[in-house]
Structures are given as structure tokens and as C-alpha cells.
Amino acid sequence: MVPIFLLFLCLSYAAEAHLFHSFEKIQLPTPGSEAYAFDSKNRGPYTGLNDGRIVKYEGPEFGFVEFASTSPNRTKEFCDGKDGNDPSNGPKCGRPIGLEFNHKTNELYIIDAYRGLMVVGRSGGIATRLAGGRDGVPFDAPDAIAIDPITGAVYFTDVGNIFFKTNNMTEILLSGDTSGRLLKYNPKTKQRTVVLTGLAVPNGAVVSKDGSFVLVAEYIACRIIRFWIKGPKANTTDIFVNLPGNPDNIKRTRSGDFWVPVNIQKLQPKLTSFPLGQKINEHGQILETVNFYAEYNSTYVTEVQEHRGSLYVASVYTDFVGVYRGLKC
Numbered sequence: 615m616v617p618i619f620l621l622f623l624c625l626s627y628a629a630e631a632h633l634f635h636s637f638e639k640i641q642l643p644t645p646g647s648e649a650y651a652f653d654s655k656n657r658g659p660y661t662g663l664n665d666g667r668i669v670k671y672e673g674p675e676f677g678f679v680e681f682a683s684t685s686p687n688r689t690k691e692f693c694d695g696k697d698g699n700d701p702s703n704g705p706k707c708g709r710p711i712g713l714e715f716n717h718k719t720n721e722l723y724i725i726d727a728y729r730g731l732m733v734v735g736r737s738g739g740i741a742t743r744l745a746g747g748r749d750g751v752p753f754d755a756p757d758a759i760a761i762d763p764i765t766g767a768v769y770f771t772d773v774g775n776i777f778f779k780t781n782n783m784t785e786i787l788l789s790g791d792t793s794g795r796l797l798k799y800n801p802k803t804k805q806r807t808v809v810l811t812g813l814a815v816p817n818g819a820v821v822s823k824d825g826s827f828v829l830v831a832e833y834i835a836c837r838i839i840r841f842w843i844k845g846p847k848a849n850t851t852d853i854f855v856n857l858p859g860n861p862d863n864i865k866r867t868r869s870g871d872f873w874v875p876v877n878i879q880k881l882q883p884k885l886t887s888f889p890l891g892q893k894i895n896e897h898g899q900i901l902e903t904v905n906f907y908a909e910y911n912s913t914y915v916t917e918v919q920e921h922r923g924s925l926y927v928a929s930v931y932t933d934f935v936g937v938y939r940g941l942k943c
């Protein structure tokens with residue numbers, strides 16, 4: 615099921631020259647930043663941290679400032695610096711893992727690992743819960759979020775129940791689990807529907823620029839699938855692209871291409887990761903492969919996002935936002 619990656623594959627990527635002029639680390643208050651969002655005025659990035667805070671970058675002088683929270687019970691005294699992935703802290707402190715703006719309404723949609731789908735207005739504060747795990751169409755483990763830029767519909771993934779069976783990543787990679795789903799929340803009707811079932815740990819999603827399809831990353835199947843929202847192929851699914859490693863969040867560029875992190879993972883003698891990013895066009899053709907090893911070593915990366923000529927690289931394991939400036943592609 616999971617391909618065993620050979621060392622020469624990694625080395626062939628390592629030989630590629632960098633496509634950037636410089637790399638900068640922007641220090642975060644605490645680690646755990648899985649995804650980034652920019653608002654309609656290009657401010658940010660906004661990101662969620664392990665300790666439950668959603669913070670906004672205000673530039674080099676002010677750094678990251680608090681913007682929002684996913685739990686009304688969160689207190690700074692108890693939560694700041696705590697690990698919200700720990701279930702004894704998470705429900706009180708929150709654990710925001712996915713976020714994306716609706717640029718027409720300036721609302722920030724958030725996936726909180728414990729509280730489900732939430733939304734907060736442009737001035738931040740405590741987010742409102744839109745869909746919890748057990749009401750309406752239930753879900754187990756919400757993860758990635760994608761806003762349709764045309765209709766404002768909110769797509770989000772449920773990675774399924776594998777993480778309740780094991781948190782050993784080797785076992786997850788070998789599990790063949792297909793309990794994941796793609797769900798849709800309609801902000802106008804407040805209705806939640808199941809779009810796709812049978813997904814292999816779907817941990818990334820994005821809607822195309824024209825709103826004609828939604829892409830879903832299947833972590834353990836090393837691929838991205840496409841569900842057609844409208845047009846002649848509406849309601850059908852096909853394989854968009856097969857990847858040389860394990861994907862995570864997918865982000866759209868201004869021109870409509872996509873970036874996805876691709877983690878080349880080797881299981882023997884122990885689980886190790888080699889972080890790449892790939893730029894893919896709307897037809898599923900890989901345009902660029904960028905290698906982050908020099909700056910990230912073997913850190914697993916969770917998102918790659920192009921914004922105003924820079925590439926922002928997120929990892930839930932680092933305490934910084936990585937920015938490659940002076941993109942040459």
C-alpha cells in the first residue's frame with residue numbers, strides 16, 4: 615500500500631537548485647502552526663497555535679498579536695504555553711488546526727480539533743461554533759478547510775477514525791484506512807452534507823479559482839483527488855495527481871495554481887521525513903519541486919503557501935513561520 619521510497623529519489627530532488635533568494639524565520643509565541651491565512655487586505659499570516667491562540671502577524675515591530683480563540687473557556691493563565699493536543703488541556707484551551715478566510719465577507723473559518731467548524735468576524739474575538747462533531751451529520755476528526763471563492767460554501771475534511779485507534783505514524787501510514795470523508799457546510803442554509811466517503815486520511819483541501827472543483831489530499835494514498843462541483847463532470851471524482859510522498863494542506867495561488875507539501879517518508883530503520891513542496895497547475899501537472907531540507911532538515915511540513923512573491927512554509931513541529939523570499943518561479 616505505502617511505497618517504500620529509495621534514497622536516490624531524495625538525492626535527485628536534493629540536487630535541485632533553490633528557487634529563492636533568501637530564507638527568514640518569523641518567531642511564533644509557541645509552536646503548532648499547521649496552516650496560514652491572509653485577509654483580503656493581504657495582512658497576516660494568521661495562524662493557530664498548540665496552546666489554542668489564533669494569532670495575527672503585525673509586522674517586524676509588533677510580531678504576532680492575539681486575534682481570536684476557539685473556546686469561550688480559554689484563560690491566558692491556564693492555557694498560554696500549554697499543549698492543546700493533550701486532551702486534558704485542549705477542550706478548555708482550544709486547538710485551531712485549519713483556517714481560511716472568506717474574502718468576500720472577511721470572515722475567518724476555523725477548524726478546531728475539539729470543537730469542529732467555527733467562524734469569527736474581521737475583528738476577531740471568540741469564534742462561533744457552526745458544526746460540532748456529534749450534531750447533524752456527525753464527524754470524528756475534522757482537519758482541513760476550503761472555501762469556495764464563488765459561492766462561499768465551506769468544505770472540510772474528516773480524517774476518519776484511524777487516529778482513535780493509534781497515534782503511531784508508521785501504523786497510520788501502513789493502515790490502508792479509508793474512513794475519511796469530505797463534508798460541506800452551506801452558510802446560507804446552515805446545512806451540512808457529506809460530499810465524499812472512503813477517503814484515505816484526507817488532510818488537505820482547496821477549491822479551484824473558478825469554483826469548478828474541490829481538491830482533496832489523501833495523506834496515506836500519496837495523491838490528490840478532484841471532485842467536480844459544476845460543469846459537465848459535476849458530482850464525479852477523478853485522480854488529480856499522484857505524488858512522490860505524503861501530502862498535507864493544499865493552497866491556491868492568486869493565478870489559480872496550487873502548492874502542496876510533499877513529505878517523502880521512509881519507514882526503515884525508523885520513520886524519517888524529507889520535506890518538499892510541489893507547485894501544480896489546474897490540469898494536475900507538476901510545475902515546480904522545491905526542496906526544504908536545507909532549512910527544515912527532516913521536519914515534516916504541513917503547508918506551503920505562495921503570497922506576494924514569497925513562499926510561506928508551515929510545520930506543526932516548528933516555533934517559526936518559514937518565509938522563502940524572492941520566488942523565481
Ligand SMILES: *[C@@H]1O[C@H](CO)[C@@H](O)[C@H](O)[C@H]1NC(C)=O
Nearest residue numbers: 685686687688704705706707
Ligand atoms: C466551559 O465552561 C462551562 C461553564 O462553566 C462548562 O459548562 C463547560 O463544561 C466548559 N467546557 C469545557 C470544554 O471546558
Ligand SMILES: *[C@@H]1O[C@H](CO)[C@@H](O)[C@H](O)[C@H]1NC(C)=O
Nearest residue numbers: 781782783784785786788884
Ligand atoms: C510504531 O509502530 C511500528 C510498527 O508497528 C513499530 O515498529 C514502532 O516501534 C512503533 N513506534 C512506537 C513509538 O511505538
Ligand SMILES: *[C@@H]1O[C@H](CO)[C@@H](O)[C@H](O)[C@H]1NC(C)=O
Nearest residue numbers: 843844845846847848849850
Ligand atoms: C449533483 O448532485 C447534487 C446534489 O445531489 C444535485 O442537486 C445536482 O443536480 C447534481 N448535478 C448533476 C449534474 O448531476
Ligand SMILES: *[C@@H]1O[C@H](CO)[C@@H](O)[C@H](O)[C@H]1NC(C)=O
Nearest residue numbers: 907908909910911912913932
Ligand atoms: C536543522 O539543523 C540545523 C543544524 O543542526 C539547526 O540549526 C536548525 O535549527 C534545524 N532546523 C530545524 C527546522 O529543525
